[in-house]
Amino acid sequence: MLDAKLDMKLLEMCSKCGACYSICPSCTHIPGYDPREVVKDIVQGNFEKWLTSSAIWQCLECHYCLEMCYQHYGFENAMTALRTIAAKRGVHPPQVKRGWDMFVKTGKLGEPALPARKKLGLPEPSKSGGEELKKLHVLLKAKRAAKGH
Amino acid sequence: MKEFAVFWGCTIQTRFPFLEKSTRIVLDEFNLPYKDIDGFTCCPEKSLVNNVDHASFVVTAARNVALVDELGLDLVSPCTGCVSNLASVKGELCSHPKEKKEVNELLHEVGRKFTGKAKLQHLVPFFHDSVGVFAIKQKIKKNFNGMRIALHYGCHMMRPSHALRNDDPLNPVKFDNLIAALGATSMQFPTKMMCCGQGLDRVDQHDLALNFARVKLKELKALGADALVLCCPSCFLQFDNNQFLMEKEGEKLGIPVIYFTELLGLALGYTPDELGITSHRVDCAPFLDKWETVSKQAIAAAMDDALNADGAL
Numbered sequence: 001m002l003d004a005k006l007d008m009k010l011l012e013m014c015s016k017c018g019a020c021y022s023i024c025p026s027c028t029h030i031p032g033y034d035p036r037e038v039v040k041d042i043v044q045g046n047f048e049k050w051l052t053s054s055a056i057w058q059c060l061e062c063h064y065c066l067e068m069c070y071q072h073y074g075f076e077n078a079m080t081a082l083r084t085i086a087a088k089r090g091v092h093p094p095q096v097k098r099g100w101d102m103f104v105k106t107g108k109l110g111e112p113a114l115p116a117r118k119k120l121g122l123p124e125p126s127k128s129g130g131e132e133l134k135k136l137h138v139l140l141k142a143k144r145a146a147k148g149h
Numbered sequence: 150m151k152e153f154a155v156f157w158g159c160t161i162q163t164r165f166p167f168l169e170k171s172t173r174i175v176l177d178e179f180n181l182p183y184k185d186i187d188g189f190t191c192c193p194e195k196s197l198v199n200n201v202d203h204a205s206f207v208v209t210a211a212r213n214v215a216l217v218d219e220l221g222l223d224l225v226s227p228c229t230g231c232v233s234n235l236a237s238v239k240g241e242l243c244s245h246p247k248e249k250k251e252v253n254e255l256l257h258e259v260g261r262k263f264t265g266k267a268k269l270q271h272l273v274p275f276f277h278d279s280v281g282v283f284a285i286k287q288k289i290k291k292n293f294n295g296m297r298i299a300l301h302y303g304c305h306m307m308r309p310s311h312a313l314r315n316d317d318p319l320n321p322v323k324f325d326n327l328i329a330a331l332g333a334t335s336m337q338f339p340t341k342m343m344c345c346g347q348g349l350d351r352v353d354q355h356d357l358a359l360n361f362a363r364v365k366l367k368e369l370k371a372l373g374a375d376a377l378v379l380c381c382p383s384c385f386l387q388f389d390n391n392q393f394l395m396e397k398e399g400e401k402l403g404i405p406v407i408y409f410t411e412l413l414g415l416a417l418g419y420t421p422d423e424l425g426i427t428s429h430r431v432d433c434a435p436f437l438d439k440w441e442t443v444s445k446q447a448i449a450a451a452m453d454d455a456l457n458a459d460g461a462l
Binding site: 025028029030054057058060061062063064066067072080083084087092093094095096099100103107108109110111112113116117120121122123125126127128129130132133135136137139140143144 | 159160162163164166167169170173185186187188189190191193194195196197198199200201202203204205208209212213216255256258259304305308309310311318319343344346348349351352353354357360361364425
Protein backbone atom coordinates (compact mmCIF):
# COMPACT_ATOMS: atom_id res chain seq x y z
CA MET A 1 0.00 0.00 0.00
CA LEU A 2 2.80 2.39 0.80
CA ASP A 3 4.45 1.81 -2.57
CA ALA A 4 3.83 4.17 -5.43
CA LYS A 5 1.43 2.74 -7.99
CA LEU A 6 0.19 3.82 -11.37
CA ASP A 7 -3.45 3.12 -12.25
CA MET A 8 -3.20 1.83 -15.82
CA LYS A 9 -6.96 1.77 -16.28
CA LEU A 10 -7.30 5.48 -15.48
CA LEU A 11 -4.24 6.23 -17.58
CA GLU A 12 -5.79 4.49 -20.57
CA MET A 13 -8.74 6.91 -20.35
CA CYS A 14 -6.26 9.72 -19.80
CA SER A 15 -4.48 8.88 -23.08
CA LYS A 16 -7.71 9.59 -24.97
CA CYS A 17 -8.61 12.86 -23.22
CA GLY A 18 -6.17 15.73 -22.71
CA ALA A 19 -8.55 18.17 -20.98
CA CYS A 20 -5.62 19.31 -18.85
CA TYR A 21 -3.40 20.22 -21.77
CA SER A 22 -4.65 23.78 -22.18
CA ILE A 23 -4.33 24.67 -18.51
CA CYS A 24 -0.92 23.06 -17.81
CA PRO A 25 1.65 25.87 -17.35
CA SER A 26 4.50 23.77 -18.76
CA CYS A 27 2.43 22.86 -21.85
CA THR A 28 1.77 26.56 -22.34
CA HIS A 29 5.27 27.88 -21.70
CA ILE A 30 7.76 25.13 -22.58
CA PRO A 31 7.97 24.51 -26.34
CA GLY A 32 7.64 20.83 -27.16
CA TYR A 33 6.42 19.76 -23.72
CA ASP A 34 3.46 17.43 -24.21
CA PRO A 35 2.64 14.86 -21.52
CA ARG A 36 -0.04 13.35 -23.78
CA GLU A 37 2.79 11.73 -25.72
CA VAL A 38 4.28 10.38 -22.50
CA VAL A 39 0.95 8.93 -21.34
CA LYS A 40 0.38 7.24 -24.72
CA ASP A 41 3.84 5.69 -24.57
CA ILE A 42 3.28 4.40 -21.04
CA VAL A 43 -0.03 2.82 -22.04
CA GLN A 44 1.68 1.12 -25.00
CA GLY A 45 4.53 -0.09 -22.82
CA ASN A 46 7.18 2.25 -24.22
CA PHE A 47 8.06 4.22 -21.11
CA GLU A 48 11.81 3.46 -21.13
CA LYS A 49 12.72 6.18 -23.59
CA TRP A 50 11.33 8.87 -21.28
CA LEU A 51 13.45 7.99 -18.26
CA THR A 52 16.45 9.99 -19.44
CA SER A 53 14.37 12.83 -20.90
CA SER A 54 14.47 16.24 -19.21
CA ALA A 55 10.74 16.54 -20.04
CA ILE A 56 9.62 14.33 -17.17
CA TRP A 57 11.19 16.81 -14.75
CA GLN A 58 9.38 19.76 -16.36
CA CYS A 59 6.06 18.89 -14.73
CA LEU A 60 5.77 21.54 -12.00
CA GLU A 61 3.39 19.56 -9.79
CA CYS A 62 1.09 22.57 -9.67
CA HIS A 63 -1.88 20.15 -9.60
CA TYR A 64 -3.77 22.06 -12.28
CA CYS A 65 -4.21 18.85 -14.29
CA LEU A 66 -5.58 17.11 -11.23
CA GLU A 67 -8.24 19.80 -10.77
CA MET A 68 -9.23 19.70 -14.45
CA CYS A 69 -9.23 15.91 -14.75
CA TYR A 70 -12.59 14.20 -15.19
CA GLN A 71 -11.18 11.23 -13.30
CA HIS A 72 -9.50 13.43 -10.68
CA TYR A 73 -6.29 11.67 -11.56
CA GLY A 74 -4.13 13.96 -13.66
CA PHE A 75 -1.10 13.21 -15.77
CA GLU A 76 1.19 14.38 -12.99
CA ASN A 77 0.81 10.83 -11.62
CA ALA A 78 2.36 9.46 -14.79
CA MET A 79 5.22 11.95 -14.56
CA THR A 80 5.81 11.13 -10.88
CA ALA A 81 5.97 7.40 -11.70
CA LEU A 82 8.57 7.97 -14.41
CA ARG A 83 10.62 10.21 -12.15
CA THR A 84 10.56 7.57 -9.43
CA ILE A 85 11.85 4.92 -11.82
CA ALA A 86 14.51 7.34 -13.09
CA ALA A 87 15.60 8.01 -9.49
CA LYS A 88 15.80 4.28 -8.72
CA ARG A 89 18.10 3.89 -11.71
CA GLY A 90 20.16 6.90 -10.73
CA VAL A 91 19.43 8.94 -13.85
CA HIS A 92 17.72 11.82 -12.02
CA PRO A 93 19.02 15.44 -12.02
CA PRO A 94 22.11 16.05 -9.82
CA GLN A 95 20.26 18.62 -7.76
CA VAL A 96 17.54 16.12 -6.89
CA LYS A 97 20.24 13.65 -5.81
CA ARG A 98 21.91 16.26 -3.61
CA GLY A 99 18.57 17.29 -2.07
CA TRP A 100 17.59 13.69 -1.37
CA ASP A 101 20.95 12.97 0.29
CA MET A 102 20.60 15.99 2.53
CA PHE A 103 17.02 15.03 3.42
CA VAL A 104 18.00 11.46 4.37
CA LYS A 105 21.02 12.65 6.34
CA THR A 106 19.44 15.53 8.29
CA GLY A 107 15.67 15.26 7.83
CA LYS A 108 15.76 18.81 6.42
CA LEU A 109 16.72 20.63 3.26
CA GLY A 110 18.82 23.17 5.10
CA GLU A 111 19.69 24.39 8.57
CA PRO A 112 18.35 27.60 10.16
CA ALA A 113 20.53 30.62 9.37
CA LEU A 114 21.75 31.30 12.92
CA PRO A 115 23.73 34.58 12.52
CA ALA A 116 20.86 36.13 10.56
CA ARG A 117 18.37 34.96 13.20
CA LYS A 118 20.42 36.62 15.91
CA LYS A 119 20.61 39.86 13.97
CA LEU A 120 16.83 39.84 13.46
CA GLY A 121 16.21 39.09 17.14
CA LEU A 122 14.53 35.74 16.39
CA PRO A 123 14.38 33.06 19.09
CA GLU A 124 16.50 29.91 19.05
CA PRO A 125 15.12 27.56 16.40
CA SER A 126 13.13 24.58 17.69
CA LYS A 127 14.83 21.19 17.92
CA SER A 128 14.76 19.11 14.76
CA GLY A 129 13.23 15.63 14.66
CA GLY A 130 15.92 14.49 12.23
CA GLU A 131 17.25 11.65 14.38
CA GLU A 132 13.80 10.17 14.93
CA LEU A 133 13.09 10.36 11.21
CA LYS A 134 16.34 8.51 10.53
CA LYS A 135 15.07 5.68 12.76
CA LEU A 136 11.83 5.61 10.79
CA HIS A 137 13.76 5.34 7.55
CA VAL A 138 15.69 2.37 8.94
CA LEU A 139 12.42 0.73 10.03
CA LEU A 140 10.90 1.37 6.62
CA LYS A 141 13.87 -0.23 4.91
CA ALA A 142 13.66 -3.27 7.18
CA LYS A 143 9.95 -3.59 6.54
CA ARG A 144 10.55 -3.56 2.80
CA ALA A 145 13.32 -6.14 3.09
CA ALA A 146 10.98 -8.39 5.08
CA LYS A 147 8.38 -8.04 2.35
CA GLY A 148 10.98 -9.22 -0.11
CA HIS A 149 11.39 -6.06 -2.20
CA MET B 150 -9.38 30.29 18.95
CA LYS B 151 -7.61 26.92 19.18
CA GLU B 152 -3.87 27.01 19.81
CA PHE B 153 -1.71 26.20 16.82
CA ALA B 154 1.88 25.31 16.04
CA VAL B 155 3.68 27.27 13.33
CA PHE B 156 5.36 25.08 10.74
CA TRP B 157 8.14 27.29 9.40
CA GLY B 158 9.57 24.85 6.86
CA CYS B 159 13.14 24.56 5.60
CA THR B 160 13.19 27.35 3.01
CA ILE B 161 12.10 30.21 5.27
CA GLN B 162 14.44 29.25 8.11
CA THR B 163 17.39 28.51 5.85
CA ARG B 164 17.17 31.27 3.28
CA PHE B 165 14.66 33.88 4.39
CA PRO B 166 14.67 34.26 8.20
CA PHE B 167 13.31 37.79 7.74
CA LEU B 168 10.06 36.21 6.55
CA GLU B 169 9.84 34.43 9.89
CA LYS B 170 10.34 37.82 11.54
CA SER B 171 7.45 39.52 9.74
CA THR B 172 5.22 36.48 10.33
CA ARG B 173 5.92 36.59 14.07
CA ILE B 174 5.24 40.34 14.11
CA VAL B 175 1.77 39.98 12.61
CA LEU B 176 0.90 36.91 14.71
CA ASP B 177 1.91 38.81 17.86
CA GLU B 178 0.08 41.96 16.79
CA PHE B 179 -3.20 40.02 16.52
CA ASN B 180 -2.50 38.16 19.79
CA LEU B 181 -2.83 34.81 18.07
CA PRO B 182 -2.22 31.70 20.21
CA TYR B 183 0.76 30.23 18.34
CA LYS B 184 3.49 27.95 19.58
CA ASP B 185 6.91 26.81 18.49
CA ILE B 186 7.20 23.08 19.03
CA ASP B 187 10.21 20.77 18.88
CA GLY B 188 10.56 17.84 16.53
CA PHE B 189 9.46 18.97 13.07
CA THR B 190 11.51 17.92 10.06
CA CYS B 191 11.17 18.85 6.38
CA CYS B 192 7.46 18.60 5.49
CA PRO B 193 8.79 16.84 3.12
CA GLU B 194 9.20 18.61 -0.18
CA LYS B 195 7.01 16.73 -2.65
CA SER B 196 8.87 17.30 -5.89
CA LEU B 197 12.01 15.98 -4.25
CA VAL B 198 11.05 13.28 -1.76
CA ASN B 199 7.86 11.95 -3.34
CA ASN B 200 9.58 11.54 -6.68
CA VAL B 201 12.30 9.42 -5.14
CA ASP B 202 10.34 7.46 -2.52
CA HIS B 203 6.60 7.73 -1.90
CA ALA B 204 6.68 5.79 1.38
CA SER B 205 9.30 8.13 2.83
CA PHE B 206 7.16 11.08 1.74
CA VAL B 207 4.10 9.66 3.51
CA VAL B 208 5.87 8.60 6.71
CA THR B 209 7.73 11.92 7.09
CA ALA B 210 4.59 14.02 6.67
CA ALA B 211 2.53 11.70 8.89
CA ARG B 212 5.15 12.07 11.63
CA ASN B 213 5.02 15.87 11.43
CA VAL B 214 1.22 15.83 11.67
CA ALA B 215 1.42 13.33 14.55
CA LEU B 216 3.47 15.88 16.54
CA VAL B 217 0.62 18.40 16.51
CA ASP B 218 -2.03 15.67 16.84
CA GLU B 219 -0.45 14.53 20.10
CA LEU B 220 -0.42 18.03 21.56
CA GLY B 221 -4.00 18.73 20.51
CA LEU B 222 -2.88 21.68 18.40
CA ASP B 223 -3.74 22.85 14.89
CA LEU B 224 -1.04 23.82 12.43
CA VAL B 225 -0.48 27.00 10.43
CA SER B 226 2.33 27.63 7.98
CA PRO B 227 3.52 30.66 6.01
CA CYS B 228 4.70 28.20 3.31
CA THR B 229 2.21 26.91 0.74
CA GLY B 230 4.30 23.86 -0.15
CA CYS B 231 4.53 22.64 3.44
CA VAL B 232 0.78 22.83 4.03
CA SER B 233 -0.06 21.27 0.68
CA ASN B 234 2.29 18.34 1.29
CA LEU B 235 1.16 17.72 4.84
CA ALA B 236 -2.51 17.99 3.87
CA SER B 237 -2.05 15.68 0.85
CA VAL B 238 -0.66 12.95 3.09
CA LYS B 239 -3.29 13.57 5.75
CA GLY B 240 -5.96 13.17 3.05
CA GLU B 241 -4.33 10.05 1.67
CA LEU B 242 -4.12 8.38 5.07
CA CYS B 243 -7.58 9.40 6.24
CA SER B 244 -9.13 7.94 3.09
CA HIS B 245 -7.02 4.74 3.14
CA PRO B 246 -7.41 3.08 6.56
CA LYS B 247 -5.12 0.21 5.63
CA GLU B 248 -2.31 2.57 4.71
CA LYS B 249 -2.95 4.61 7.85
CA LYS B 250 -2.61 1.44 9.93
CA GLU B 251 0.62 0.56 8.17
CA VAL B 252 2.06 4.03 8.80
CA ASN B 253 0.99 3.97 12.43
CA GLU B 254 2.71 0.62 12.93
CA LEU B 255 5.94 2.32 11.90
CA LEU B 256 5.26 5.47 13.94
CA HIS B 257 4.44 3.34 16.98
CA GLU B 258 8.06 2.14 16.99
CA VAL B 259 9.17 5.70 17.76
CA GLY B 260 6.27 6.36 20.13
CA ARG B 261 4.08 8.41 17.80
CA LYS B 262 0.58 8.14 16.42
CA PHE B 263 -1.03 9.83 13.44
CA THR B 264 -4.74 10.54 13.94
CA GLY B 265 -5.22 13.37 11.45
CA LYS B 266 -7.25 15.46 13.89
CA ALA B 267 -5.15 18.58 13.50
CA LYS B 268 -6.41 21.24 11.14
CA LEU B 269 -3.67 22.24 8.69
CA GLN B 270 -3.88 25.74 7.29
CA HIS B 271 -1.85 28.10 5.21
CA LEU B 272 -1.40 31.55 6.73
CA VAL B 273 -3.48 33.37 4.08
CA PRO B 274 -6.70 31.31 4.33
CA PHE B 275 -6.06 31.23 8.10
CA PHE B 276 -6.07 35.03 8.29
CA HIS B 277 -9.12 35.14 6.06
CA ASP B 278 -11.16 32.51 7.87
CA SER B 279 -9.95 32.57 11.46
CA VAL B 280 -8.87 36.19 12.01
CA GLY B 281 -11.27 37.70 9.50
CA VAL B 282 -11.39 40.70 7.23
CA PHE B 283 -13.29 42.77 9.78
CA ALA B 284 -10.70 42.31 12.54
CA ILE B 285 -7.93 43.18 10.11
CA LYS B 286 -9.69 46.34 8.93
CA GLN B 287 -10.17 47.45 12.52
CA LYS B 288 -6.52 47.06 13.30
CA ILE B 289 -4.78 48.70 10.36
CA LYS B 290 -3.21 52.10 10.90
CA LYS B 291 -2.37 53.02 7.34
CA ASN B 292 -4.18 51.62 4.31
CA PHE B 293 -3.00 51.00 0.77
CA ASN B 294 -5.65 53.07 -1.04
CA GLY B 295 -4.44 53.96 -4.52
CA MET B 296 -1.90 51.13 -4.73
CA ARG B 297 -2.15 48.54 -7.50
CA ILE B 298 -1.15 45.11 -6.32
CA ALA B 299 -0.63 42.02 -8.43
CA LEU B 300 -1.34 38.91 -6.41
CA HIS B 301 0.41 35.62 -6.90
CA TYR B 302 -1.47 32.93 -4.96
CA GLY B 303 1.05 30.12 -5.37
CA CYS B 304 -0.31 26.82 -6.70
CA HIS B 305 -0.12 24.97 -3.41
CA MET B 306 -2.12 27.44 -1.39
CA MET B 307 -5.35 25.81 -2.60
CA ARG B 308 -4.28 22.76 -4.63
CA PRO B 309 -4.82 19.86 -4.46
CA SER B 310 -8.29 21.01 -3.45
CA HIS B 311 -9.46 17.61 -2.21
CA ALA B 312 -6.80 17.84 0.50
CA LEU B 313 -6.84 21.58 1.30
CA ARG B 314 -10.50 22.48 0.78
CA ASN B 315 -9.97 26.14 1.55
CA ASP B 316 -10.81 28.11 -1.60
CA ASP B 317 -11.76 27.65 -5.25
CA PRO B 318 -8.75 25.80 -6.72
CA LEU B 319 -8.98 27.56 -10.10
CA ASN B 320 -10.43 30.97 -9.17
CA PRO B 321 -9.51 31.61 -5.55
CA VAL B 322 -10.72 34.78 -3.81
CA LYS B 323 -9.50 34.80 -0.21
CA PHE B 324 -6.12 36.42 -0.82
CA ASP B 325 -7.88 39.05 -2.97
CA ASN B 326 -10.27 39.75 -0.12
CA LEU B 327 -7.38 40.36 2.26
CA ILE B 328 -5.72 42.75 -0.18
CA ALA B 329 -9.01 44.62 -0.54
CA ALA B 330 -9.28 44.78 3.26
CA LEU B 331 -5.94 46.60 3.30
CA GLY B 332 -7.38 49.15 0.87
CA ALA B 333 -5.32 48.19 -2.20
CA THR B 334 -6.60 47.27 -5.62
CA SER B 335 -5.97 43.63 -6.46
CA MET B 336 -5.30 43.62 -10.19
CA GLN B 337 -6.84 41.07 -12.53
CA PHE B 338 -4.39 40.03 -15.25
CA PRO B 339 -3.94 37.12 -17.67
CA THR B 340 -1.03 35.39 -15.89
CA LYS B 341 -2.45 35.86 -12.40
CA MET B 342 -2.86 32.13 -11.78
CA MET B 343 0.24 31.05 -13.70
CA CYS B 344 2.62 28.82 -11.72
CA CYS B 345 5.82 30.67 -10.71
CA GLY B 346 8.00 27.96 -12.27
CA GLN B 347 10.52 27.76 -9.42
CA GLY B 348 10.28 23.95 -9.55
CA LEU B 349 12.38 24.04 -12.72
CA ASP B 350 15.27 25.49 -10.75
CA ARG B 351 15.21 22.44 -8.48
CA VAL B 352 15.74 20.06 -11.42
CA ASP B 353 18.69 21.89 -13.00
CA GLN B 354 16.66 23.76 -15.62
CA HIS B 355 17.52 27.30 -14.59
CA ASP B 356 16.95 28.98 -17.96
CA LEU B 357 13.41 27.65 -18.14
CA ALA B 358 12.81 28.83 -14.57
CA LEU B 359 13.92 32.33 -15.58
CA ASN B 360 11.57 32.23 -18.55
CA PHE B 361 8.63 31.51 -16.27
CA ALA B 362 9.53 34.46 -14.04
CA ARG B 363 10.03 36.67 -17.07
CA VAL B 364 6.57 36.02 -18.54
CA LYS B 365 4.75 37.23 -15.44
CA LEU B 366 7.12 40.06 -14.52
CA LYS B 367 7.07 41.50 -18.04
CA GLU B 368 3.30 41.52 -18.01
CA LEU B 369 3.24 43.26 -14.64
CA LYS B 370 5.68 45.87 -15.85
CA ALA B 371 3.51 46.57 -18.89
CA LEU B 372 0.39 46.83 -16.72
CA GLY B 373 2.08 49.12 -14.18
CA ALA B 374 1.77 46.98 -11.06
CA ASP B 375 3.20 48.62 -7.93
CA ALA B 376 4.20 45.29 -6.38
CA LEU B 377 3.86 41.56 -6.68
CA VAL B 378 2.46 40.19 -3.41
CA LEU B 379 2.69 36.53 -2.47
CA CYS B 380 2.97 34.22 0.53
CA CYS B 381 5.18 31.29 -0.44
CA PRO B 382 8.97 31.14 0.06
CA SER B 383 9.46 29.18 -3.15
CA CYS B 384 7.53 31.74 -5.23
CA PHE B 385 9.43 34.46 -3.35
CA LEU B 386 12.73 32.84 -4.33
CA GLN B 387 11.57 32.74 -7.92
CA PHE B 388 10.41 36.33 -8.22
CA ASP B 389 12.86 38.10 -5.90
CA ASN B 390 16.06 36.14 -6.37
CA ASN B 391 15.64 35.19 -10.01
CA GLN B 392 14.44 38.68 -10.92
CA PHE B 393 17.61 39.98 -9.27
CA LEU B 394 19.73 37.56 -11.32
CA MET B 395 18.06 38.84 -14.49
CA GLU B 396 18.68 42.39 -13.33
CA LYS B 397 22.39 41.60 -12.94
CA GLU B 398 22.41 40.36 -16.53
CA GLY B 399 21.04 43.72 -17.66
CA GLU B 400 17.34 42.84 -17.85
CA LYS B 401 15.75 45.17 -15.31
CA LEU B 402 12.03 44.58 -14.73
CA GLY B 403 11.79 46.45 -11.41
CA ILE B 404 8.81 44.74 -9.81
CA PRO B 405 9.09 44.83 -5.98
CA VAL B 406 8.10 41.50 -4.40
CA ILE B 407 6.36 41.75 -1.04
CA TYR B 408 5.37 38.93 1.30
CA PHE B 409 1.81 39.04 2.65
CA THR B 410 3.06 39.34 6.24
CA GLU B 411 5.22 42.31 5.24
CA LEU B 412 2.32 44.09 3.55
CA LEU B 413 0.13 43.47 6.57
CA GLY B 414 2.95 44.59 8.87
CA LEU B 415 3.33 47.86 6.95
CA ALA B 416 -0.41 48.48 7.28
CA LEU B 417 -0.10 47.86 11.03
CA GLY B 418 2.53 50.59 11.28
CA TYR B 419 5.80 48.66 11.28
CA THR B 420 8.74 49.99 9.30
CA PRO B 421 10.24 48.24 6.25
CA ASP B 422 13.40 47.71 8.30
CA GLU B 423 11.57 46.06 11.21
CA LEU B 424 9.78 43.77 8.77
CA GLY B 425 12.92 42.79 6.89
CA ILE B 426 11.82 44.29 3.59
CA THR B 427 15.25 45.86 3.31
CA SER B 428 16.71 42.33 3.05
CA HIS B 429 15.08 41.67 -0.34
CA ARG B 430 17.25 41.39 -3.42
CA VAL B 431 14.95 43.47 -5.63
CA ASP B 432 14.63 47.06 -4.41
CA CYS B 433 11.24 47.74 -2.80
CA ALA B 434 11.82 51.52 -2.60
CA PRO B 435 9.66 52.32 -5.68
CA PHE B 436 6.69 50.67 -3.95
CA LEU B 437 7.35 52.31 -0.59
CA ASP B 438 7.98 55.75 -2.16
CA LYS B 439 4.78 55.63 -4.16
CA TRP B 440 2.86 54.53 -1.07
CA GLU B 441 4.24 57.53 0.81
CA THR B 442 3.30 59.92 -2.00
CA VAL B 443 -0.18 58.48 -2.48
CA SER B 444 -0.85 58.58 1.27
CA LYS B 445 0.19 62.24 1.50
CA GLN B 446 -1.99 63.10 -1.48
CA ALA B 447 -4.93 61.35 0.17
CA ILE B 448 -4.45 63.35 3.37
CA ALA B 449 -4.23 66.62 1.38
CA ALA B 450 -7.36 65.70 -0.60
CA ALA B 451 -9.29 64.86 2.56
CA MET B 452 -8.17 68.18 4.07
CA ASP B 453 -9.31 70.06 0.95
CA ASP B 454 -12.67 68.31 1.02
CA ALA B 455 -13.15 69.23 4.66
CA LEU B 456 -12.15 72.86 4.08
CA ASN B 457 -14.43 73.21 1.08
CA ALA B 458 -17.41 71.49 2.64
CA ASP B 459 -20.62 73.44 3.20
CA GLY B 460 -20.10 75.61 6.26
CA ALA B 461 -21.65 78.19 8.55
CA LEU B 462 -22.91 80.44 5.76
